[in-house]
Amino acid sequence: MEQPVDAPDPEEFRDVFRTYEVREGDDRVFYFGNPLAPRTEVVDAVESAFGEREYEVSFEERPGELVLVAEPETEDSFPWANLSLFFGTLVSTLYFGTVWYHQPLNEPADLLAGLPFSAAVMFVLGCHEFGHYFASKYHEVDASLPYFIPAPTFIGTMGAVISIRNRMPDREALFDIGVAGPIAGLVATVIVTAIGLSMDPITVPQRILESESAISIELGWPPLLRVIAWALGEPLTYGGAQSINPVVIGGWLGMFLTLLNLIPVGQLDGGHIVRAIVGPRAETIAAAVPVVLFGLAGYLHFVADVASGAGIWVFWGLLTSVFAYLGAADPIRDDPLDTRRKLVGIATLAVGLLCFTPVPLQVLV
Numbered sequence: 500m501e502q503p504v505d506a507p508d509p510e511e512f513r514d515v516f517r518t519y520e521v522r523e524g525d526d527r528v529f530y531f532g533n534p535l536a537p538r539t540e541v542v543d544a545v546e547s548a549f550g551e552r553e554y555e556v557s558f559e560e561r562p563g564e565l566v567l568v569a570e571p572e573t574e575d576s577f578p579w580a581n582l583s584l585f586f587g588t589l590v591s592t593l594y595f596g597t598v599w600y601h602q603p604l605n606e607p608a609d610l611l612a613g614l615p616f617s618a619a620v621m622f623v624l625g626c627h628e629f630g631h632y633f634a635s636k637y638h639e640v641d642a643s644l645p646y647f648i649p650a651p652t653f654i655g656t657m658g659a660v661i662s663i664r665n666r667m668p669d670r671e672a673l674f675d676i677g678v679a680g681p682i683a684g685l686v687a688t689v690i691v692t693a694i695g696l697s698m699d700p701i702t703v704p705q706r707i708l709e710s711e712s713a714i715s716i717e718l719g720w721p722p723l724l725r726v727i728a729w730a731l732g733e734p735l736t737y738g739g740a741q742s743i744n745p746v747v748i749g750g751w752l753g754m755f756l757t758l759l760n761l762i763p764v765g766q767l768d769g770g771h772i773v774r775a776i777v778g779p780r781a782e783t784i785a786a787a788v789p790v791v792l793f794g795l796a797g798y799l800h801f802v803a804d805v806a807s808g809a810g811i812w813v814f815w816g817l818l819t820s821v822f823a824y825l826g827a828a829d830p831i832r833d834d835p836l837d838t839r840r841k842l843v844g845i846a847t848l849a850v851g852l853l854c855f856t857p858v859p860l861q862v863l864v
Contacts, residue, residue, distance in 0.1 A: 697731065724751060
């Protein structure tokens with residue numbers, strides 16, 4: 500029984516998988532044998548052994564045996580999809596930034612009017628996702644570059660995501676990768692908010708104020724944004740035709756996305772953090788999240804009479820129900836987290852609460 504020199508030795512996982520033959524072909528290594536433990540234990544043992552040697556492993560079921568198929572991890576190709584989505588989101592945020600600045604849009608060069616808004620949004624999203632990305636690289640977890648998501652929303656985007664391509668090796672990696680995004684995003688958010696509050700307000704043209712078809716979007720300012728405004732001595736509301744500089748909306752977006760990402764359920768950042776801190780008991784917490792969100796929606800609709808605010812939390816109640824059903828990330832090694840990381844996680848979740856406002860936005864016609 501022979502295998503390539505750098506391929507994992509079957510002896511490394513013999514307690515869970517009895518290998519009786521190893522073959523090589525098509526740049527892959529095939530381990531033929533029989534499992535000696537439940538599938539989850541076999542997966543845990545072999546993924547750890549193969550991952551350390553930069554092999555990806557998959558499983559093939561054959562009559563009476565389980566075949567482990569290993570192939571070397573491939574280098575990432577040029578990220579055309581990431582770049583395309585980045586530039587698409589850049590254009591969409593420039594467009595809606597131009598709208599926020601109430602500037603005419605007659606030719607492509609006019610999009611530059613929305614540059615401050617676009618830069619604020621892209622900076623906040625980029626810092627959050629690259630926080631995850633660099634933490635993944637630190638723990639040698641295979642992750643994609645960020646995928647920005649352009650969309651015809653009032654901010655021009657639906658956010659950004661990265662793709663984790665393999666299983667978390669332990670709770671430390673799960674925690675560090677989960678918490679790095681919100682921390683990096685919050686730092687960027689504070690910077691953007693402070694810059695935006697220090698910029699001059701904009702003047703809404705009279706033609707828009709008098710238009711019967713004009714739509715007004717009223718944002719709910721979270722406590723963290725109010726604290727920053729208080730510390731700088733800057734107002735959040737203006738009289739007459741003046742309104743807040745759109746760069747502040749980039750800060751508001753950062754806080755709102757941070758809050759949503761820190762919801763402690765499933766594959767969200769908050770779900771990763773809580774799973775790393777409390778272990779499998781995180782499922783109990785996750786099960787309560789949709790109930791809380793539906794309860795908040797009910798209060799806003801039936802008591803506070805804020806239908807638009809209720810709709811947001813109904814949507815997230817449904818979404819988190821799906822996340823809770825799918826479950827949180829399950830690390831290969833499930834040893835308890837150290838105290839220092841637990842404190843960082845609790846502090847991050849606490850700061851995330853400062854990004855909460857019951858009614859994030861209302862559309863006034």
